Amino acid sequence: MAALRKPKQPQPYDGMRILDLTHRYGVYAGKLFADLGAEVIRVEPPDGLPDRAALPNRDPRFAFLNANKKSIVLDFGDPRAEARIDALVSSAGAVFIERDGPLYDAIGRLRAANPRAVITAVSPYGMTGPLADAPASDLVLQAAGGIAWMSGRIEREPLALPFSQATMVGSIYAATVTAIALHHAEATGRGHLIDVSVQECIAHSLQNAIQVWDLEQRISIRGGEGTRDATEDIFPCRDGFVFLASPLAVGNSWKSLVAWMVEAGHPSGKIFSQERWSSREWRLTREAREEFRTAFTAFSTLFDKEEMARQAIARRIVMGPASRISEVIDDPQLAHRDFFTQVEMEDGALVRFPGAPFKLTPQVWATARAPALGEHNASVKELSS
């Protein structure tokens, strides 16, 4: 695991300056640009953008989402700051703003200061509509966008996704549409205004639930009863859990699974060889799910995750370990690809970070630690002019 230096090869966003005034749902977008060469500058009020106040110093969330950005401080309330804001905006290719943060209500001014720039405004519900100003949180947006409905067990409450997925989904849509708008703006000299609604981003991530409703008037629901094969679930093994998917339609996954049990002389092999397991419809029923769970668990608990993974690969069964976070860091495949990287913190300590989300050749991706408040005041000339 090596700390990545800034690549010698030209990076995709060399020469691109991006002002980043996001503080919650849009924060990851700037990181994506920064790690590919853009100069991404957090422009912060004297006490920092709201995420600094909300999160303790060296908070892992702040550290990851703001990696490789710069930070400058500007007193937005001071009338003398206006010329500096205009100078900064006019030096930028894109400006990310976010509801409840600075300049969100100054779009006209931003566009006037730089008509060539892409202005991307991120907000919980969008800039318009009856909920434009409604209070929000990550959990609430996962509910409002419909993804919370999709997870959990049917007898329990719906279950939201962990680790701020409203932020991640909102940010990745903000990043891609900004990159598209930049493609056009750089070619034509005409900027754009993008109004990203996080609720809409979540509602855009519901697999096929919208079409299932529109075309078949069925509501997709947590637990998967009636839509998911009995085998598609998480099951215990000797030292944890595995995820299995062996519906009849997926390659030879089912045949191979049953053959393995039969070969091992396990009684579950006989159960799954019965005729009714070749009925797709029956396999969607609650009865099938219960029978499968009991009989498969009797088999799966004989093996550990490592062995299950080995067998899955050798036998072409769609199955993988449900790893803990602290196990993923030892994943042999990730080690082979040298995926994780190290980032040097302010105090010199090295911290393991996820490596690039995509492996590029030539290698032009690099990350670095998040900035301290105002760390780059001296190096951004528009601030002193």
Add this chain to the structure above:
Amino acid sequence: MKPDFLKGVRFADLTWAGAGPFSTKIFSDFGAEVIKIESSVRLDSVRTGGPFKDRRFGVNRSGYFASRNTGKKSVVLDLKSEEGRALVFDIIRKSDVISNNFGPGAMDRLGLGYDAVRAVKPDIIYLSMPMYGEDGPRAEMLGVGMTISAVTGLMWSTAYGPGDPVGPGTHYPDHAANPYHAAFAVLAALRRKRLTGEGMKIDLSQVESTINFIGTAFVAQAMTGEEPPQASNASGEMAPHGIYRCKGEDAWCAITVGSDAAWAEMARLMGEPRLADDTRFASTAARIGNREALDGIVTTWTSACEAGEVAERLRQAGIPAARVANSRHLVENDVQLAGRGYWQRVEHPELGNSLYASPPYQVDGERVELSRPPLLGEHTREVLSLLLGLDEARLDALETSGVFK
């Protein structure tokens, strides 16, 4: 608006199923020419996966396929035939990007490996997105989106409590992290090509991409040495923070209370203002410590009210809240989505006037209008004639010899 922001960008798009086509769709929606090269023998699994118009199977009747392939062109070619492959190379020569999400080695077996493609098109942007990357000890592991959730820790961490993982109920990594990290990488490669004239190879491991989507958990683990908690809907920073049962069948409301003042306001709304002074609930730390009792009190209130009403009253008081919306609610009753014109209907010869989610943003104050997805092989002759200059006689000959299948 039908934006032409990416006009002039052309894809030879071999992606299929969920994640791949979702990432190339954003390009066709913004005016790129995305030529979907598919097979009528080995059909795209979402063409056969449904849901189907009128619940009747047909290769052009899947709503799932439709939602992932708006604005693309469909060319049907037999990649196993020499002539079919030659035509693909001819399309590649005129493309900026070639994209696939097959397993490792599949493109090589088709004769379309990176080196072979670069030999005919030196500045190609070559996107692959296999589950675990192109090589390594687990590269051959088979998986669906949920397998990616499993091996990344996302499944373990989506849990009702310690040791009780459930996992996301959808193939979540296919619908957000992976298609859009891939799209972002292609857009970056396009910019770099404009700067340097060079192409790029993008090897997106869907596992590595998804790990970035839960990257905060990995950095937390690295900084503390501890496994991040399996926290359910609860938060270590706020209480109440959860999804609460409401009046009616399977009706729920998400509520998050971020301060003592907000809690006092909520107590007043619940008709129990004295709860604000109750020492069990007087501070965030106290509320987190007494979460079970607190959630019981909240549930008593919410279960007597409609979910929409609970959410509305709390929002009016400045407290984040929302009904847990299902697909039907989003489509039929969500005033915010409707107010912003989020849903659009697009005519299609076999799907009729069916429903699509707009790209989740407005551009210059307008919606991006979608163009309908292609019928299987709809553009085969058009692309080969307009792009490659094949004449009618040649097209007929190819058709007769079975290359268009």
